[in-house]
Amino acid sequence: xxKGSGDFFQQLWTFVTRLGQTSWITLLVGLVxxxxxxxxxRFAPVVPAPLAAVVFGNVVVHLFGLQDHGVKIVGxxxxxxPSFGLPARCRPRTTSGSLPARDHARLGAGIMALx
Numbered sequence: 380x381x382k383g384s385g386d387f388f389q390q391l392w393t394f395v396t397r398l399g400q401t402s403w404i405t406l407l408v409g410l411v412x413x414x415x416x417x418x419x420x421r422f423a424p425v426v427p428a429p430l431a432a433v434v435f436g437n438v439v440v441h442l443f444g445l446q447d448h449g450v451k452i453v454g455x456x457x458x459x460x461p462s463f464g465l466p467a468r469c470r471p472r473t474t475s476g477s478l479p480a481r482d483h484a485r486l487g488a489g490i491m492a493l494x
Contacts, residue, residue: 404452412436 383393410430419428436452439445 402449404445404448408436408439408445408450408452 381398383390385393393482415432415435416428419426419431419471440450440452
């Protein structure tokens with residue numbers, strides 16, 4: 380199921396309307412993985428539960444060939460580091476897409492004042 384666009388409520392509505400597209404095998408693997416994490420944290424706290432759940436998922440998918448039935452443990456992972464910048468809500472809106480020089484100076488002075 381692909382992620383919807385828009386704000387939280389639009390994405391929630393997209394999720395609810397697409398529940399019929401759920402891969403039940405994928406859901407089962409996910410629920411068992413969550414159960415593994417919960418049980419191990421409760422009864423064997425020294426065991427790294429999230430790692431055990433990931434190993435479980437990979438082994439089950441490989442042994443039973445679940446990738447042929449649409450089960451994806453890890454999707455496409457883009458390489459490299461994320462770009463550095465302010466969140467979209469914090470960026471001033473300008474026509475050129477960048478901050479004017481005076482705003483760079485103000486931003487730098489504000490950072491210096493906080494340190």
